[in-house]
Structure formats: C-alpha cells, structure tokens
Amino acid sequence: QKEVEQNSGPLSVPEGAIASLNCTYSDRGSQSFFWYRQYSGKSPELIMSIYSNGDKEDGRFTAQLNKASQYVSLLIRDSQPSDSATYLCAVNPLYNFNKFYFGSGTKLNVKP
Amino acid sequence: DADVTQTPRNRITKTGKRIMLECSQTKGHDRMYWYRQDPGLGLRLIYYSFDVKDINKGEISDGYSVSRQAQAKFSLSLESAIPNQTALYFCATSDGTPTNEKLFFGSGTQLSVL
Numbered sequence: 001q002k003e004v005e006q007n008s009g010p011l012s013v014p015e016g017a018i019a020s021l022n023c024t025y026s027d028r029g030s031q032s033f034f035w036y037r038q039y040s041g042k043s044p045e046l047i048m049s050i051y052s053n054g055d056k057e058d059g060r061f062t063a064q065l066n067k068a069s070q071y072v073s074l075l076i077r078d079s080q081p082s083d084s085a086t087y088l089c090a091v092n093p094l095y096n097f098n099k100f101y102f103g104s105g106t107k108l109n110v111k112p
Numbered sequence: 113d114a115d116v117t118q119t120p121r122n123r124i125t126k127t128g129k130r131i132m133l134e135c136s137q138t139k140g141h142d143r144m145y146w147y148r149q150d151p152g153l154g155l156r157l158i159y160y161s162f163d164v165k166d167i168n169k170g171e172i173s174d175g176y177s178v179s180r181q182a183q184a185k186f187s188l189s190l191e192s193a194i195p196n197q198t199a200l201y202f203c204a205t206s207d208g209t210p211t212n213e214k215l216f217f218g219s220g221t222q223l224s225v226l
Contacts, residue, residue, distance in 0.1 A: 008152060032213055041203060043217035044155070088154060092213055099170075100215060102147075104154035 003027060004091050006103035016112050019076040021106050023089030026070070033065055033072045034090040035037060038105065044088055079110045115139045118203050118218035125193050126226050133188045133221050134202030144186040145215070146170075146178060148199040151181065160188055183207070193225040202204045 005024045013019045020022075021035075032051050036044035041089040050056045050072065056063045062075040076083055089103040116137045125131050135144065148157040157170030159178040167178060175197060177189045190197055202220040 004154075006154075034213070036215075043220055046214045049213065057216070090155075090215075096177070097159060098158065099168075100145075100213075101157075102155035104152055 001099040001105075002010050003093075004089055004103035006087075006106050008090050008096075008104055008107050009107040010065050011106055012109045012111060015079060015080050015081060017110075019079045019083065019108055019110070021076075021087050021089075021108065022107070023072045024070055024102055025072070025076075025089075025091045025101075027093045028070060028094045029089045030067075030070075032092040033075070034092075034100070035061075035063060035072075035074045036090060036102075038086045038088060040085070060091040072090040076108075079108075082110050084108055084110045116205055116216050116218040117201060118201075118221050120221060121219065122222045124224045124226065125148075127194055129193050131190045131193055131223070133201055133203075133220060133223070135188070135218055136184050136187045137186075137205045137215060137216075138184065138205075139205055139207070140183075141205040141207045141216070143202040144180065144206045145206075146176075146186070146188045146204065147202045148172070148197075149202060149220075152200050158188065158201075190223075190225075193223075195225045196224045198223060 035048040038044040050063040050065045060077045064073045086105040086107045088105045090100045132204045142163045145160040147222040149156040161180045
C-alpha cells in the first residue's frame with residue numbers, strides 16, 4: 001500500500017469554478033501535511049501546509065485535514081488558467097520526522 | 113542565483129556508465145534529499161542526509177549512492193546506469209524546523225539512460 005494516494009486526474013474545471021483535490025494517507029500517526037504545485041517541466045513549490053484538523057485558508061487556497069478519516073484536501077476557489085498544474089500531496093510521518101512521502105499528483109486543467 | 117543548484121540539467125548516458133549528479137545549496141540548511149520523479153509515480157525518496165555525517169536510505173536506494181561532501185553539497189551517483197533509471201531527479205533541502213518543514217527544490221536533472 002502506498003503511503004500517500006491521489007487521483008491522477010486530469011481534473012478539468014472551468015475558469016472561476018472551485019477545484020477540489022483529494023489525498024489519502026496510510027500512516028495514522030502522520031502529523032504534517034503539504035500541498036505542492038508543479039508546473040510542467042518545473043520543480044515543485046509549496047503552496048499550503050496544515051498540521052491540525054479543520055480548514056486552513058490562504059488566499060484562494062484552502063487546505064482541509066481530517067485525521068480520523070486520513071484524508072487531506074485542497075480547494076482552489078475562483079480557479080484560473082494559471083492554476084493548471086500538477087498538485088502533489090506530501091505527508092511527514094511522525095515516526096520518521098522530516099522524511100516526506102509524496103503522492104503521485106493530480107493534474108488540474110482550468111479551461112478559460 | 114538559485115538557492116538550490118543542480119548540475120547537469122540534462123544528461124544522456126549509456127547503460128553501464130557511472131554518472132554523478134551534483135547538488136549545491138546556499139540556504140544554509142542541514143537537511144538535503146534526493147528524489148526521482150517518474151510519470152504516474154510521483155516523487156520517490158532515494159537518499160537523505162540530516163547533516164554531513166548522516167546518510168540514510170530512502171524508498172528506492174538500490175543502484176544509487178550518495179556523498180555529502182559538505183553542508184552545502186550532496187551528490188548522487190549511479191555506479192552502473194540502467195535504462196529504468198531514466199527519470200527526472202530532484203535535489204531538495206529543508207531547515208528541519210518543526211513548524212517550517214518546507215522543502216526547497218532544485219530545478220531538476222533529466223537523466224536518460226540508453
């Protein structure tokens with residue numbers, strides 16, 4: 001079983017819509033969770049981190065964490081064509097602090 | 113100038129050749145990582161180092177070795193390259209702060225083994 005699972009997509013949404021990206025993880029003891037954005041041919045860049053159950057908002061991005069159900073989600077409001085990228089979910093298991101596990105990524109297409 | 117620099121950016125080599133990928137950073141971070149990225153498989157950890165004297169295997173270390181020459185330098189070697197090591201390789205750093213676990217990635221090295 002993979003540590004971190006994501007739907008590979010592609011997820012297509014119209015411009016201005018809400019894009020919802022989901023991620024599940026296997027290690028129940030995991031404590032920190034991240035969303036990275038990766039444009040084609042580029043390196044990943046961190047857009048959100050979340051450590052506690054609930055929602056965390058940063059501009060158009062909201063990360064949601066539910067430790068009981070072992071899932072993390074990322075909502076992108078007012079999606080723009082420039083949001084078209086692959087979104088990688090990453091988890092840092094408590095037992096091996098600072099060793100990150102990545103999902104395979106979800107490709108998002110925002111259509112003008 | 114990039115904070116995490118990888119060289120070369122692209123490399124084509126033949127099966128059986130030894131190859132080294134280099135990574136240097138100016139961020140002053142102790143922690144450095146090597147990942148490879150394959151389509152559909154995401155980023156997988158090859159090796160990581162939490163300081164100059166600390167080297168640890170990741171998920172997929174077979175066929176690879178690393179050297180941490182200094183705090184700022186972490187190189188990845190393929191002793192005898194094989195075609196299934198064709199991938200995009202990323203070096204990354206972090207400062208290890210519990211509340212700031214951000215990974216900073218280099219621009220990547222696209223390696224092709226023929």
